[in-house]
Amino acid sequence: MTAMPLPILVIETARLILRAPHSTDLKPLADFFTTERSHTVGGPRDAAGAWDSLVARLGHWSLNGYGLWHITDKATRAFVGWTGIIFAPGWQEPELGWAVFEQAEGKGIAAEAASAARRYAALHQGHDGVISYIRPTNARSRALAHRLGATMEDLGELRGTPCEIWRHPKVEEAA
Amino acid sequence: MSHSIPVIETERLVLRGPEAEDYPNFEATFSSYRARFMGGPLNAYESWMLYAAEIGHWQIHGFGMWMIHDKQTDETYGMAGGWMPAGWPEREIAWIIWPDAAGHGYALEATNAARSYFYETMGWETAVSYLDPKNLDSIRLAERLGAVKDHDATTIDGNDAVYRHPSPQALQGSQIAHGIEMEISHYADPLFKPKGWALD
Numbered sequence: 001m002t003a004m005p006l007p008i009l010v011i012e013t014a015r016l017i018l019r020a021p022h023s024t025d026l027k028p029l030a031d032f033f034t035t036e037r038s039h040t041v042g043g044p045r046d047a048a049g050a051w052d053s054l055v056a057r058l059g060h061w062s063l064n065g066y067g068l069w070h071i072t073d074k075a076t077r078a079f080v081g082w083t084g085i086i087f088a089p090g091w092q093e094p095e096l097g098w099a100v101f102e103q104a105e106g107k108g109i110a111a112e113a114a115s116a117a118r119r120y121a122a123l124h125q126g127h128d129g130v131i132s133y134i135r136p137t138n139a140r141s142r143a144l145a146h147r148l149g150a151t152m153e154d155l156g157e158l159r160g161t162p163c164e165i166w167r168h169p170k171v172e173e174a175a
Numbered sequence: 176m177s178h179s180i181p182v183i184e185t186e187r188l189v190l191r192g193p194e195a196e197d198y199p200n201f202e203a204t205f206s207s208y209r210a211r212f213m214g215g216p217l218n219a220y221e222s223w224m225l226y227a228a229e230i231g232h233w234q235i236h237g238f239g240m241w242m243i244h245d246k247q248t249d250e251t252y253g254m255a256g257g258w259m260p261a262g263w264p265e266r267e268i269a270w271i272i273w274p275d276a277a278g279h280g281y282a283l284e285a286t287n288a289a290r291s292y293f294y295e296t297m298g299w300e301t302a303v304s305y306l307d308p309k310n311l312d313s314i315r316l317a318e319r320l321g322a323v324k325d326h327d328a329t330t331i332d333g334n335d336a337v338y339r340h341p342s343p344q345a346l347q348g349s350q351i352a353h354g355i356e357m358e359i360s361h362y363a364d365p366l367f368k369p370k371g372w373a374l375d
Contacts, residue, residue, distance in 0.1 A: 047261050059227025059228055
C-alpha cells in the first residue's frame with residue numbers, strides 16, 4: 001500500500017468542530033456554490049464544480065500537508081463553512097481563507113473558526129503571519145480580517161481578479 | 176478516513192497512488208495538446224487542482240487513478256485506473272500516457288492490471304470508458320482490451336462514445352484475455368518490434 005498521508009487533525013473550539021471534508025458535505029457545498037455569497041470565494045460552481053472542489057480539498061492536504069477544514073456546529077454537527085490555509089498556482093504565498101454559509105452568518109462563527117485555524121497553522125504547519133486575499137467588495141470579510149488583527153498590506157490579484165492582500169499578525173502577537 | 180492506495184505490480188510496471196513529486200510530469204502532459212481529450216490543455220491552476228482531485232477521488236470513492244511507474248527506473252509513463260467525478264453515469268476505466276512514453280504498450284499493461292484489480296479485488300461487475308470519437312488511439316486501446324461500443328449506455332454529455340468492458344465472467348479464460356497477455360509479453364520482449372500504427 002502507498003501511504004496516503006492525509007494529516008487532517010480535528011480542531012475543537014468552544015462552539016465548533018473543524019474537520020476534514022466529507023463526502024456528505026457535497027450537497028450543502030453544492031447549494032452554497034449556487035448562491036451569490038459564493039462569488040467572492042471561488043463561486044459560482046455547478047454540481048460538478050462543487051464535487052471537483054471537494055475532492056481537490058482532500059488532495060490539497062495530501063500535496064501540501066495543510067489545507068481547508070470544514071467547519072461544523074458542535075451541537076448539531078451541521079456543516080456551515082470552511083477555513084484553513086490555501087496554496088496553489090497563482091497564490092503568491094499560503095493564504096488563510098474562510099467562508100460561512102448564510103445560516104451561520106452574524107454569530108462570530110467565521111471569526112472563531114478562522115482564528116483557531118490560524119493558530120493551528122502557525123503552531124503546527126509552519127505558516128505564521130499569513131496573508132488573506134479579500135475582494136474589495138467583500139465588506140464582511142474585510143471587517144473580519146480587521147477584527148482578527150490583520151492589516152491591509154497591498155493590492156494584488158488572484159487568478160485575474162483584483163484583491164486586497166491583508167497580513168495577519170503572528171500568533172503570539174494576536175494572543 | 177485516510178485510505179491507503181494499493182500498489183499493483185505488472186511485468187514492467189508499478190502502479191502507485193499519485194504523489195507530490197510526480198506532479199511535474201502530470202502538469203507537462205495536461206498543459207499540452209496531448210490532454211485535448213481529457214478537458215485540456217489546462218492552465219497551471221487547473222492542472223494542479225485536477226491533480227489534487229485525482230488524490231481526493233481515492234479518498235471519497237476508495238478507488239481512483241494510479242500513477243504508472245517503470246518498475247526498474249521508477250520513471251512515470253502516465254496514469255490508469257478508475258474515475259467517477261460528479262455527472263459520470265457510471266464508473267469509468269480511464270488512462271492517459273505521457274506523449275514520449277507512447278508506443279510501448281504501457282497503457283494496455285497498466286489498464287489491464289487496473290481492470291483486473293477492480294474486478295477481482297473490488298468486485299466490480301462492469302465498467303465503461305467514455306471516449307472522444309476522435310481519440311482513435313484510445314478507441315483502439317479500448318478495443319484491444321475487449322471493450323465494445325455500447326449504444327444504449329448513457330453518455331456524459333452526448334459528445335462521448337461509451338465503450339463497455341467485458342464482464343469479469345466474459346473475460347475469465349477468454350481469447351481476449353489471452354490476447355492481452357500475449358500482446359503484453361511481446362512488448363516486454365525486446366526482440367519484438369510492433370508494426371503499424373502508434374499504440375499506447
